Amino acid sequence: MSDRDTLIELxxxxxxxxxxxxxxxxxxxxxxxxxxxREITDPAELDALLVGSVVRDSADQVLRRAVxxxxxxxxxxxxxxxxxxSVDEIRLPVTVLFDATEES
Numbered sequence: 769m770s771d772r773d774t775l776i777e778l779x780x781x782x783x784x785x786x787x788x789x790x791x792x793x794x795x796x797x798x799x800x801x802x803x804x805x806r807e808i809t810d811p812a813e814l815d816a817l818l819v820g821s822v823v824r825d826s827a828d829q830v831l832r833r834a835v836x837x838x839x840x841x842x843x844x845x846x847x848x849x850x851x852x853x854s855v856d857e858i859r860l861p862v863t864v865l866f867d868a869t870e871e872s
């Protein structure tokens with residue numbers, strides 16, 4: 769069964785049970801449905817992500833926003849690299865794997 773077919777089945781279940789839109793949303797989330805990953809194409813939007821956020825760039829490199837050096841602005845770090853990356857060194861678009869603002 770495809771993801772689309774699974775989603776259709778879940779939506780059909782909520783309609784058959786007479787759920788409100790709010791109840792249907794809770795049901796779908798509890799069943800594991802998640803929205804598509806956010807994509808960023810604007811360097812300023814990428815730069816605005818908080819420390820702790822994780823992205824995957826267009827070269828499949830995974831980067832984490834961190835304070836690499838105490839007293840300096842946050843940068844992007846990649847496991848295995850000693851030098852942090854600036855926003856202009858990251859290949860856009862990026863896919864947001866974890867947005868630290870969502871945990872606030």
